Amino acid sequence: MPQVKIHMSQATKTNEHMLVEEIRSALPEVLGIKENIGQVMLYKTPAEFRSAHGSRDQNFVFVEITMYPGRTQEMKQSLCDRLSALIHKHTQVDPSDIICCIIEVPPENYFGGL
Numbered sequence: 087m088p089q090v091k092i093h094m095s096q097a098t099k100t101n102e103h104m105l106v107e108e109i110r111s112a113l114p115e116v117l118g119i120k121e122n123i124g125q126v127m128l129y130k131t132p133a134e135f136r137s138a139h140g141s142r143d144q145n146f147v148f149v150e151i152t153m154y155p156g157r158t159q160e161m162k163q164s165l166c167d168r169l170s171a172l173i174h175k176h177t178q179v180d181p182s183d184i185i186c187c188i189i190e191v192p193p194e195n196y197f198g199g200l
Contacts, residue, residue, distance in 0.1 A: 087196060088113060088124045088153035090169070095145045096130045098177050105176040109169055116165045117157065146183040147173055155190035162188055 090109055094100075106126045113124040138146055149169055166186040174181050 087191075088117065088119070088151060090124070090126045091150040091152075092126070092128045092173070093148040093150070094128070094130055094177065094179070095133050095136055097133050098130070098145050098147070098179060100177045102128050102130075105172065108172050108176070112165075112168050112172065116168050117153070117161065143180065143183045145179060146185065147177065147179050149173070149184065149186045150189060151186065152189045152191055154193055154196070 090113070092106075092109070106128050110124065110126045113119060113126075114121050117124075133144060136144055136146075138144060149166075151165065151169075166188070169186060170181050170184045173179060173184050
């Protein structure tokens, strides 16, 4: 834990490997966790399987961050800002079209990685 899932359109041009590596490197720095904790997964979906309201670009990026509770609002904001900046850097997707969602799971509800 934490886990970061990045959902974007297949039409979005990026160096996927570099993007996930930079996001992975940002996790310990921003969250103050050990280097060997956390995963990043990138999912690219065909444009025809994506739909958004008219005010949002169809190449929007949705980021799900699953982590244990207890971090400050400032730390969460810093993490979302950092991930959004990295995604913008690698994809040129406008920051207004990058959505971050933090899902907090208590340790007693998380299993795996033993």
